[in-house]
Amino acid sequence: MDSLTQIVLGAAVGEAVLGNKIGNKAMLYGAIAGTIPDLDVFASHFTDTVSALEIHRGFTHSILFSIVFAPIFGWLITTYEKYKDFKDWSWLFFWAFITHPILDAHTTWGTQLFWPLDIRLAFKNIFVIDPLYTLPFLVFLLLAMRQKRSSKKRSSYNRMGLLVSSGYLLLSLVLKWIAFNQFKDALERQNIAYLELDTRPSAMNTVLWSANVETKDSYLLGNYSFFDSQPIRFETYPKNHHLLEKLIEDTSVQRMIAISEGWYSIQKNDNNLYFNDLRFGLLSLEPNSQNFVFKYKITIKDSNKVMFTEVPKDNNDGKKLLSDLWTRLKGN
Incomplete structure (x- = not known):
């Protein structure tokens, strides 16, 4: 998905994991973590076109990347943030990392979630930019951001954003199935x-x-x-x-x-x-x-x-x- 969508998703995941303990910083770090997997696009500046295409949505979009780098970033944050719980920070980065490629797997390009296995998941049920997925999600995130970290409304707004966006994603799978059958019937006719x-x-x-x-x-x-x-x-x-x-x-x-x-x-x-x-x-x-x-x-x-x-x-x-x-x- 596009950068804004991944920022919103990462921020919402960060809030869900650590928002009640560190407030808006959880959204900030979640948003940063949500963009990190897409840094693989810079490979195009250092290699040929074919290699860059192979690298894109490869290792950085894998379960392995999430497992290996979540604790590294978790440790790094504990070296300067007041909140020192290494486990909590690692979980924040892990969930922000892993939800990024899971969402990307629903697009046409797909992801190599199981890298280094040569398996690309591409369900092709949502376009890389879809306002109906992103904008309601963003509205709920902004509403949550305005609440105190101990407020029940804060967690409720954030939860609603995750549920509405996930619900739309599920709906798109149903719509894809209907469209697929329309094409299939047309070919038969x-x-x-x-x-x-x-x-x-x-x-x-x-x-x-x-x-x-x-x-x-x-x-x-x-x-x-x-x-x-x-x-x-x-x-x-x-x-x-x-x-x-x-x-x-x-x-x-x-x-x-x-x-x-x-x-x-x-x-x-x-x-x-x-x-x-x-x-x-x-x-x-x-x-x-x-x-x-x-x-x-x-x-x-x-x-x-x-x-x-x-x-x-x-x-x-x-x-x-x-x-x-x-x-x-x-x-x-």
Whole structure:
């Protein structure tokens, strides 16, 4: 999830663990702890694109990280804070660390919660930014912050924030199941034979859902809103995996395919090859758009090493997409 959401979650967890003993400092340290796992994004400044993608939401989002680093941070805090209970501080950091990747596991990218095992959890039932999850949670946190640490209202507000946000998360799983069945029924009605069906919510809501459908030679992309009155339409995108030719044997290419979980297409434009990660869809609702959210240019260095460079996104595309999504959300 986005940084604000993880700050709010970390602060609420910190309050739940230690708020009655140290007041707002529990929220402060919980908020800090809630952002620490995402420091892995800085790996992109020190390594290549493929390695950075592998590192993201890896070790720092694992149970192992939470177990190892919670007591280290707990000990560090006791060296200068007046409250010296090492066990309490360690529990605060542990729960703030572990709830971060558990929440991230519900997004499209997912997390390697069981690192070093090569298992990525990605339930894909909530977008990385969702105001309906974050804003009510934030309101309850601010209400709790205004109360005295011994006040019953303080713990009650914080508990309500955790319950409401968790309830919405559970609701999104139900909505995903309904949307999945709508896509499945549409494919059956249109007599489309497919190998795999994958669904996810569109940006900042759980009303409009997107689907990736794998067929033998192509991928089908479609959208469904709970307000739709017309049948679901699917756009076809050829896999074009054959365009990789011998590059398919390259280690970096194999790693990128693994990162994309096999949901990728190859695009050739002006003699350049592009790797499209289909898991995150398009930056446009226009028919037959090739403007994928994550597109990587493939280049070959003198040493015959394959390199991937992310194609920069245009902010105007993002703004237009949000406007188009709002229109599409209201039904076709």
